[in-house]
Amino acid sequence: MTATTTRSIDWKRFSDAIAGIEIIRDATQVAKLSKDYYTYSPLLVEQLSDKVGDLVVRPTSEAEVLKVAKACVQQRIPLTVRGAGTGNYGQCIPLQGGVILDLTKMQAVKWIQPGIACVEPGVKLAALDKQARETGWEIRMAPSTYRTATIGGFIGGGSGGIGSITYGQLRDRGNLLAVRVVTMEDEPRVIELRGDDVQKVNHAYGTNGIITELEIPLAPAYPWAELIVVFDDFMTTATFGQALGDADGIIKKLVTICADPIPGYFAALRSAIPPGSHVALVMVAEQSLEPFKAMVKEWSGSICYEKSAQAAKKGTMLLEYTWNHTTLHARTVDPNLTYLQTLFPYDPELKLLEHMYQHFGDELMMHLEFIRVAGCVLPAALQLVRYSTPDRLHEIIRYHEEKGAFIANPHTYILEDGGRKTVDPVQLAFKEAMDPYGLLNPGKMKAWEMRDRS
Amino acid sequence: MTATTTRSIDWKRFSDAIAGIEIIRDATQVAKLSKDYYTYSPLLVEQLSDKVGDLVVRPTSEAEVLKVAKACVQQRIPLTVRGAGTGNYGQCIPLQGGVILDLTKMQAVKWIQPGIACVEPGVKLAALDKQARETGWEIRMAPSTYRTATIGGFIGGGSGGIGSITYGQLRDRGNLLAVRVVTMEDEPRVIELRGDDVQKVNHAYGTNGIITELEIPLAPAYPWAELIVVFDDFMTTATFGQALGDADGIIKKLVTICADPIPGYFAALRSAIPPGSHVALVMVAEQSLEPFKAMVKEWSGSICYEKSAQAAKKGTMLLEYTWNHTTLHARTVDPNLTYLQTLFPYDPELKLLEHMYQHFGDELMMHLEFIRVAGCVLPAALQLVRYSTPDRLHEIIRYHEEKGAFIANPHTYILEDGGRKTVDPVQLAFKEAMDPYGLLNPGKMKAWEMRDRS
Secondary structure, three states: OOOOOHHHOOHHHHHHHOOOOEEEOOHHHHHHOOOOOHHHOHHHHHHHOOOOOOEEEEOOOHHHHHHHHHHHHHHOOOEEEEOOOOOOOOOOOOOOOOEEEEOOOOOOEEEEEOOEEEEOOOOEHHHHHHHHHOOOEEEOOEOOOOOOOEHHHHHHHOOOOEOHHHHOOOOOOOOOOEEEEEOOOOOOOEEEEEHHHHHHOOOOOOOOOEEEEEEEEEEEOOOEEEEEEEEOOHHHHHHHHHHHHHOOOOOEEEEEEEOOOHHHHOHHHOOOOOOOOEEEEEEEEHHHHHHHHHHHHHOOOEEEEEEOHHHHOOOOOHHHHOOHHHHHHHHHHOOOEEEOOEEOOOOOOOHHHHHHHHHHHHHEEOEEEEEEEOOEEEEEEOOEEEOOOHHHHHHHHHHHHHOOOEEOOOOOOOHHHOOOOOOOHHHHHHHHHHOOOOOEOOOOOHHHHHHHHO | OOOOOHHHOOHHHHHHHOOOOEEEOOHHHHHHOOOOOHHHOHHHHHHHOOOOOOEEEEOOOHHHHHHHHHHHHHHOOOEEEEOOOOOOOOOOOOOOOOEEEEOOOOOOEEEEEOOEEEEOOOOEHHHHHHHHHOOOEEEOOEOOOOOOOEHHHHHHHOOOOEOHHHHOOOOOOOOOOEEEEEOOOOOOOEEEEEHHHHHHOOOOOOOOOEEEEEEEEEEEOOOEEEEEEEEOOHHHHHHHHHHHHHOOOOOEEEEEEEOOOHHHHOHHHOOOOOOOOEEEEEEEEHHHHHHHHHHHHHOOOEEEEEEOHHHHOOOOOHHHHOOHHHHHHHHHHOOOEEEOOEEOOOOOOOHHHHHHHHHHHHHEEOEEEEEEEOOEEEEEEOOEEEOOOHHHHHHHHHHHHHHOOEEOOOOOOOHHHOOOOOOOHHHHHHHHHHOOOOOEOOOOOHHHHHHHHO
16 A cells, blocks of 8 residues: 555645645545445445545645645545545545545536536536537437536546447547546646547546546537337347447437336336336437337337427426436336446347346346447346345356356456456556645556556 | 230330420430440340330429329330439330330439438439538448439439438338339339339339339438558458447448459559558548547558548549449440459358458459448459350359358359349239230349249
8 A cells, every 4th residue: 555544644635735625524524425336336335435524625736636636645645536425336435534525516518519518527428419509519428327426526526428329438539539637646747648648548547647638529419309119029139229229311319128027117217117017218319200200110119209309398308217227217117226237249139138038037127228349239237136146246247257248347446356347557657646645536447456466 | 925015116106205305216315225234244245135115205293103104004005214324223124115214303302301301203313412421411322323313213223322321221111201102003103112112113123113212211421531551461351341230329421341453453542552452441420430440550550641621522432432333433444344243141250251262363353342231341342354155153142152152153144043032923913904914124123024934
């Protein structure tokens, strides 16, 4: 460990050094801002529920971030960066106490040009999207926490979401154009990363630099109709999802498949969806509604819910029943549920998916999000799991991996144990240079911890 | 044959029946309007060079088309529909004489809404695109004959083109929203086809209805930069093309790969491209140039030609060196060249492509157009062939088919022997209802001819 334990910190000296910057010391508030949605995972609850920062700092500018960084480096204080805390894997939990750097006050949209926006990390996705849409553009992708999540948190800890059926994942070249980061060196600096260099901090959980500005690509804004389609059986629903994903002439933003009994957890939609249904929840450009409906007909589906883009501006947003929100709604009804994150290999026949659906029966409820991965459309599954024991959960994960499905484990807060699986030498090298004392989100990057031990 | 031989036709009666509508009788003009670009194929030249219509009619409205249709039906006169005649497979050659219906005067753009345009068939693609771009939209795809081809001809005889890397092929659901067609019944009618019904006439070579209006989807308009990238060897160039096609975060409109010595045929580009180069010709959204260039760097390519979207408005258009224009430029230098149209199976490693590249050596020059087919990016090859004999050409085709490559044979004017391969029962049934006397583009639809003989 290079990080000092927080017991020896002179907090008076720290707060003097950052005079003028908001500090939160109220224990309830600090405790609240030490959490994210890791409660999705019973394993993470066990590991993280006692973790709490010493205080929260809320800078309003890059200059203030530089001051905070310097004050932390001087006393080797751990610094854990957070946005809105809507993640599910404990990405922003202060494992070793110290300062929680809450960036939600840095919410300036610096500029929007056709196809590109330059923003501060704390801007909420919905707010940015609204401004972008006024210029005919919109954000390419968003998590189901669209209303509350920040762009910085999404880039730092997310992987993709609504929009990934067209634009792939956040890690894909072109989905993040540039970032400015503040370092944790003795004299903290601002570094600009462009081109492939952005990968040094993309999805690094804030472990190797504090993102203070981002340039992100925008998508042309379409009027998105929201629909729910009901099918007789699960595999028809799933192959419909695959075919819709593969339909290059139909413009879509979301293709979510929920096996029965999942729709029963959606309180606000329950009156629209017949009991016992397998459903597809989709966002389709209004210009593509006619061919979309022809496709529904070919698959013998029936549309049980339809909102025009105009109507969708009010009330329930369909996207709030997809991605991690599917789990959220299910857990509201049954807190014993947890989930998996699975990427199935490319196979238009969905054979491995069908096997898993049948093999696990009632224990796993199939929830698919179709996304583009390296140019092809695949089902990413966020299966709901009826939780029993840690061993059984690991057994389920192992079974998937042995059969060739990729698990992005949502039951770990370790960067490399989640979706990435391998140590990223580029991110590690960048941390060595930018955060020589290992103060940033300590404990998250396994490569760093292993390096310390060697 | 149900069509009357043209010898017994009372042409005076015909022209009286369509009084007021332009008729061209000048032999040179009629001969010219009896051709398309079938000269690409030495086999088609042999079969088609003596085919000529009796006269050309140029209606200016749907009402006039109805009159012409009726006048033809009355005397059982064959009617061959044509746009600008930029096709390569003899789609619009009057095999049995009769009337050539030239629709190039029907060039109204009826309306443009966000994402959809309603047009007459004779509107030129470049003209439509220009109008659409004024509203922030553009046509989704175009052939390399963009400047001269008509939308009706493209839908009637084309398959895809520049833009297919994003939107797939014309046959894909959503790429044609509606058509109005005039029938060849005793009392010709106008029929509107929407949804999947458009497939009844889509790519049917004008054999089962005269398209008088089309609703086509538009794409959001991007500023397209034009670039040529040089690589050391062919397979690096090809895998770069595949990877660019698969890069979901990079917005592109064209990914063309030309093996050496093809770029040597491009007179206007010769000064830009180093001799002996394998090249990628691409159109990339300016917003994606930075990640695109990062990709070029990873592949050790070097950019030898770059035009901003603004600069690309003037002078040489890169797209005019791609798709069938690649063949055109090569044949200008060496008229003994012909070509193939090949679809390789999905394989990110491009193994079959590599085999063909090595197997045929100098006899085939590899030219690839990456396109989306059913959701995945594949190389469509329009290989240049050093022509020797019909037998050898068929042997080359057979070799490809045996190894698992799909050949859309460009050396036949028969609908089903080209790209589609199988009799389309929907199109045949529609012809039976709409053109009971078999007058429309006779001789093109094998299913119809076989039916006559049975």
